[in-house]
Amino acid sequence: MVFTTDFAPSTIRPPSMTNSIKIFAGNSHIEFAKLVAKRLGIDLAKCVVVKYSNQETSVTIGESVRDEDVYIIQSGCGEINDNLMELLIMINACKTASARRITAVVPCFPYARQDKKDKSRAPITAKLVANMLTVAGANHVITMDLHASQIQGFFNIPVDNLYAEPSTLKYIKESIEDYQSIVIVSPDAGGAKRATSIADKLDVDFALIHKERKKANEVSRMVLVGDVRGRQCVLVDDMADTCGTLGLAAKVLIENGATKVYAMVTHAVLSGKAISVINNSKLERIIVTNTIPHDDKKLLCPKLDTIDVAATFAEAIRRTHNGESISYLFNYVPN
Amino acid sequence: MRGIAVLSGTSHQSLTHDICQRLGISQGSASLTKFSNQETNVFIGESVRDVDTYIVQSGCGNVNDNFIELLIMIAACRTASARKITAVIPLFPYSRQPETPYNKNGQITSRVPASEVDKFAVLNASAAKKAAHMPAVLEVPGSVVPADGGEITLAQPLHHRASTIRTESAVSIDGSRGRLSSISVSQPNIAVTSLAPLPPSENLVRLKGATQGTYKHWTARSGTLVANMLMAAGADHIITMDLHDPQFQGFFDIPVDNLYSQPLMIKYIKERIPNYRNAVIVSPDAGGAKRATVVADKLNVDFALIHKERRPTETPNVSDMILVGDVKDKVCILIDDIADTSFTITRAARILVENGATKIVALITHGIFSGDAIERINASDINEIIVSNTVPQDQNLAKCPKMRVIDIAPIFAEAIRRIHNGESVSFLFDAVPY
Numbered sequence: 001m002v003f004t005t006d007f008a009p010s011t012i013r014p015p016s017m018t019n020s021i022k023i024f025a026g027n028s029h030i031e032f033a034k035l036v037a038k039r040l041g042i043d044l045a046k047c048v049v050v051k052y053s054n055q056e057t058s059v060t061i062g063e064s065v066r067d068e069d070v071y072i073i074q075s076g077c078g079e080i081n082d083n084l085m086e087l088l089i090m091i092n093a094c095k096t097a098s099a100r101r102i103t104a105v106v107p108c109f110p111y112a113r114q115d116k117k118d119k120s121r122a123p124i125t126a127k128l129v130a131n132m133l134t135v136a137g138a139n140h141v142i143t144m145d146l147h148a149s150q151i152q153g154f155f156n157i158p159v160d161n162l163y164a165e166p167s168t169l170k171y172i173k174e175s176i177e178d179y180q181s182i183v184i185v186s187p188d189a190g191g192a193k194r195a196t197s198i199a200d201k202l203d204v205d206f207a208l209i210h211k212e213r214k215k216a217n218e219v220s221r222m223v224l225v226g227d228v229r230g231r232q233c234v235l236v237d238d239m240a241d242t243c244g245t246l247g248l249a250a251k252v253l254i255e256n257g258a259t260k261v262y263a264m265v266t267h268a269v270l271s272g273k274a275i276s277v278i279n280n281s282k283l284e285r286i287i288v289t290n291t292i293p294h295d296d297k298k299l300l301c302p303k304l305d306t307i308d309v310a311a312t313f314a315e316a317i318r319r320t321h322n323g324e325s326i327s328y329l330f331n332y333v334p335n
Numbered sequence: 336m337r338g339i340a341v342l343s344g345t346s347h348q349s350l351t352h353d354i355c356q357r358l359g360i361s362q363g364s365a366s367l368t369k370f371s372n373q374e375t376n377v378f379i380g381e382s383v384r385d386v387d388t389y390i391v392q393s394g395c396g397n398v399n400d401n402f403i404e405l406l407i408m409i410a411a412c413r414t415a416s417a418r419k420i421t422a423v424i425p426l427f428p429y430s431r432q433p434e435t436p437y438n439k440n441g442q443i444t445s446r447v448p449a450s451e452v453d454k455f456a457v458l459n460a461s462a463a464k465k466a467a468h469m470p471a472v473l474e475v476p477g478s479v480v481p482a483d484g485g486e487i488t489l490a491q492p493l494h495h496r497a498s499t500i501r502t503e504s505a506v507s508i509d510g511s512r513g514r515l516s517s518i519s520v521s522q523p524n525i526a527v528t529s530l531a532p533l534p535p536s537e538n539l540v541r542l543k544g545a546t547q548g549t550y551k552h553w554t555a556r557s558g559t560l561v562a563n564m565l566m567a568a569g570a571d572h573i574i575t576m577d578l579h580d581p582q583f584q585g586f587f588d589i590p591v592d593n594l595y596s597q598p599l600m601i602k603y604i605k606e607r608i609p610n611y612r613n614a615v616i617v618s619p620d621a622g623g624a625k626r627a628t629v630v631a632d633k634l635n636v637d638f639a640l641i642h643k644e645r646r647p648t649e650t651p652n653v654s655d656m657i658l659v660g661d662v663k664d665k666v667c668i669l670i671d672d673i674a675d676t677s678f679t680i681t682r683a684a685r686i687l688v689e690n691g692a693t694k695i696v697a698l699i700t701h702g703i704f705s706g707d708a709i710e711r712i713n714a715s716d717i718n719e720i721i722v723s724n725t726v727p728q729d730q731n732l733a734k735c736p737k738m739r740v741i742d743i744a745p746i747f748a749e750a751i752r753r754i755h756n757g758e759s760v761s762f763l764f765d766a767v768p769y
Contacts (some may be wrong), residue, residue, distance in 0.1 A: 054705040079373060081373070110374065120415070131567045135567040
């Protein structure tokens with residue numbers, strides 16, 4: 001077998017291999033799973049995941065998975081608890097069916113924001129989810145842009161935390177005119193590290209928006225640290241949920257003299273009033289990846305643009321299955 | 336009582352309230368909400384450090400949501416240093432396991448048994464084409480494949496939810512209970528790729544890419560997973576009632592107390608059914624025979640059973656229900672643990688009336704009543720249906736004039752009291768706490 005370095009989709013089942021690969025998809029993001037399977041040149045494996053009339057989940061695996069390398073693609077979005085139970089039951093079904101190795105491919109990790117005990121008696125739900133995945137029988141987890149990369153430490157099994165950063169950099173270079181003069185802005189202090197990493201790779205300037213709390217009950221105001229006068233700004237964050245922060249940040253940047261404001265976000269949760277906040281804000285465009293399905297939201301929001309990261313996941317799956325290194329994907333985008 | 340906190344999940348707040356009233360304590364404060372992205376948010380409002388906590392959550396309503404909420408509450412109490420965490424689960428979720436494709440001798444069926452043929456049936460291309468335009472995959476797990484062998488995916492944009500399909504012959508994944516016969520599809524983009532091999536038959540459409548091997552697809556049985564998840568979250572003890580499958584206790588490494596609603600039912604029969612000594616206890620299917628005979632023996636009355644006879648060769652899709660025993664001119668008391676779609680008890684009631692029963696009373700422990708079960712019961716021959724409140728019944732009571740609810744809060748409160756004080760619980764297996 002020759003492992004080439006180009007990324008044309010290739011068959012993954014050379015005749016000398018005894019165990020092959022099966023990819024199952026839960027109901028959360030089937031289009032994404034199909035894109036991944038297409039890149040790998042195989043079909044999605046047959047399974048049916050529905051609900052009984054009393055709302056319990058039923059999983060039926062339609063092919064033999066004995067001694068196979070199984071990948072289950074399910075994102076933590078939509079009806080999160082339902083999708084999480086589906087994922088766990090699918091993992092467990094494959095384990096009791098004697099799969100050789102089960103990898104949970106979770107583009108957006110659920111409950112990732114509840115990862116610390118920030119007030120008394122708060123549960124660390126991310127740890128609970130990690131325990132449940134392990135107990136269900138997963139041997140490996142592949143995810144993207146974990147809210148805190150320390151969540152990998154919650155697991156005793158290997159976790160591959162892929163990065164959307166190479167895809168983000170590619171988009172900036174190709175789609176934003178005059179990108180050498182932009183300013184990368186982090187909408188809060190917690191994301192500074194993420195933003196500086198991108199700014200360094202592009203060799204551009206960096207700024208930060210800081211929520212200042214003068215007194216306990218006073219409304220906090222957002223302060224810009226850095227200079228954006230006359231420049232295009234790119235806000236960088238990992239998750240866009242209600243988009244309150246992004247909307248306010250865009251306002252502050254325009255008030256401080258920015259010409260255009262873009263937002264680049266990995267996980268587009270976009271719940272509640274997010275779409276109207278975006279439409280009414282000063283953002284020029286918001287670019288998200290397809291870790292979470294948002295086609296219906298695109299119809300309502302003309303500013304929404306998508307980066308496809310299925311290729312990164314497909315390549316990660318291919319390399320994991322063939323036993324090659326994934327670190328190439330931390331710096332390059334498979335085309 | 337000292338050192339105890341009883342918390343409630345969202346599934347059955349009124350039951351917890353009643354339990355706390357019986358125990359004479361105030362309900363523990365916990366706030367349960369959802370973030371805007373539908374993640375569950377649990378906040379325990381009082382200190383539980385070194386306290387025995389009891390978390391009451393039933394596996395009803397939105398089962399997955401309530402189950403994850405229960406797990407998060409257990410995890411929250413654990414990280415808050417609770418002394419012992421007991422999960423009180425009146426109706427245990429995922430307790431019914433689907434059948435494996437084995438015949439009685441334990442061999443894998445090389446030919447799909449007649450009663451299961453309708454699970455796989457896509458009989459001809461026109462049915463498949465018609466099904467292709469249906470808004471959701473309700474002929475699960477039958478493969479829905481057009482004659483040209485293309486794949487059907489239902490990821491097309493759907494503008495309306497699928498209505499439920501009620502034909503019993505088409506969909507019956509769990510033959511004995513017909514649970515899938517009215518599926519409500521909650522997510523519009525279920526893609527059903529064609530399923531694994533069907534038994535060879537000219538009637539069935541060839542699947543694209545299907546192997547000719549002997550793999551029979553099977554539905555996952557989630558019982559062990561649920562037990563492992565409860566233990567992994569940190570529960571130390573489980574209290575439940577009338578487990579569908581008593582062997583379920585063996586899936587756990589922690590102690591499980593399976594309480595019985597049967598003393599309450601016997602009390603109801605003695606007090607509310609006139610002339611009960613001449614009644615007949617009937618089990619609506621063969622699996623529940625043991626449960627019904629226990630009640631019949633305690634009351635010293637006759638027993639009968641309804642049996643689904645399967646005729647494999649002549650008419651494979653028809654199964655006959657026959658009554659074993661005599662009910663002519665008698666009052667019949669149907670006893671079952673779960674009533675979900677209510678096909679079983681309504682069909683049983685019909686058979687009993689055809690065989691001469693005068694009045695039919697149904698005693699059910701867990702009244703799930705999903706889909707249009709209540710309408711079915713209202714239209715059936717059942718005169719009275721008595722359920723316990725392991726599942727909240729307020730809405731069902733309003734819709735069904737035949738229904739009565741017996742309260743199981745005293746049993747649970749007494750069990751919690753005894754467990755907390757370290758006394759024996761076996762008193763509750765025979766007597767009803769007043």
